[in-house]
Amino acid sequence: MGYLALTGGIGGAKLALGLANRLGPDEITFVVNTGDDFEHLGLYICPDVDTLTYTLAKQSNTKTGWGRQNETWQFMAALEDLGGETWFRLGDRDLGLHVTRTQMLNAGSSLTEATAHIAARFGIRHRILPMSDDPVRTIVHTPDGPLPFQHYFVRDRCVPTVTGFEFQGIDDAKPNPDILERLGECDGIIICPSNPFVSIDPILNLPGFRDALKNCQAPVVAISPIVGGRAIKGPTAKMMTELDIASTASQVAEHYGDLLDGFLLDEQDAALDGTLNVATTVAQSVMLTLQDRVDLADATLQFINTL
Ligand code: FO1
Numbered sequence: 001m002g003y004l005a006l007t008g009g010i011g012g013a014k015l016a017l018g019l020a021n022r023l024g025p026d027e028i029t030f031v032v033n034t035g036d037d038f039e040h041l042g043l044y045i046c047p048d049v050d051t052l053t054y055t056l057a058k059q060s061n062t063k064t065g066w067g068r069q070n071e072t073w074q075f076m077a078a079l080e081d082l083g084g085e086t087w088f089r090l091g092d093r094d095l096g097l098h099v100t101r102t103q104m105l106n107a108g109s110s111l112t113e114a115t116a117h118i119a120a121r122f123g124i125r126h127r128i129l130p131m132s133d134d135p136v137r138t139i140v141h142t143p144d145g146p147l148p149f150q151h152y153f154v155r156d157r158c159v160p161t162v163t164g165f166e167f168q169g170i171d172d173a174k175p176n177p178d179i180l181e182r183l184g185e186c187d188g189i190i191i192c193p194s195n196p197f198v199s200i201d202p203i204l205n206l207p208g209f210r211d212a213l214k215n216c217q218a219p220v221v222a223i224s225p226i227v228g229g230r231a232i233k234g235p236t237a238k239m240m241t242e243l244d245i246a247s248t249a250s251q252v253a254e255h256y257g258d259l260l261d262g263f264l265l266d267e268q269d270a271a272l273d274g275t276l277n278v279a280t281t282v283a284q285s286v287m288l289t290l291q292d293r294v295d296l297a298d299a300t301l302q303f304i305n306t307l
Pocket residue numbers: 008009010036046047048050051066067087088089090094150153154
């Protein structure tokens with residue numbers, strides 16, 4: 001049956017590409033966070049789904065980690081001239097994807113259907129499953145009040161102090177049924193090196209998801225997004241500090257708790273190997289090249305097969 005990989009954001013997409021290089025479309029399915037999604041300029045934007053789509057299509061802007069390569073910005077320039085909102089950058093080619101998805105959703109397609117259509121048009125054969133077809137919106141709580149995720153992450157550049165998170169709509173959101181049926185017969189679940197709070201927790205907190213994970217026989221392995229006390233990319237370490245949690249790999253393992261059967265540490269945290277409440281292994285988890293992504297995928301799969 002193969003593996004399920006839970007991912008969100010740029011770090012997760014990097015490992016996803018390594019896994020997709022190693023495993024065929026029937027051997028691994030990608031479950032993507034949709035808590036970052038928002039309606040903007042009349043468009044339904046799904047950043048983590050799109051980051052993974054562009055990454056698997058090898059069309060992502062590897063400098064920013066999001067959006068497309070070879071992009072042009074005429075739409076943004078025209079919007080600027082007209083006094084529109086340009087804090088969230090939408091490239092001209094990227095815009096084609098958002099318009100297509102928004103049209104499909106307005107015509108009654110599910111997010112899963114729209115995502116599958118777009119992935120197929122990019123020639124991606126692996127399944128990209130939104131965590132749910134129901135809307136879930138991550139809200140970041142700050143001393144100055146709640147912020148929708150993209151306002152925190154992009155408009156305010158992760159500057160506000162985080163005091164907590166809320167996943168609006170999650171109590172009424174059903175996990176994607178395609179995922180639950182796969183959970184029952186998969187060989188392993190990989191929690192990619194994504195932000196545990198805003199990329200993975202929205203998936204884990206879907207009603208019934210955590211229990212389904214616990215009940216499935218397959219081992220669950222997470223790759224630490226924290227290396228040597230720092231996040232490779234994004235606000236994970238800053239969030240942990242602001243939440244009074246030490247920004248260490250061991251605290252990430254603690255955060256996932258008894259869900260994990262294994263935890264992969266970067267070489268810089270090798271001293272932690274064997275000291276946590278969960279089985280650990282050590283590998284290079286900083287992914288600069290495609291080979292690094294494939295090597296980390298290999299290390300992850302080897303590790304899972306020992307559990
Ligand atoms: N991230 C930014 O930091 N600035 C942007 O202008 C921006 C635009 C954008 C457009 C489409 C898209 O799919 C992602 C985009 N992102 C941008 C990334 C987005 O904020 C994601 O939520 C992050 O990748 C974290 O998951």
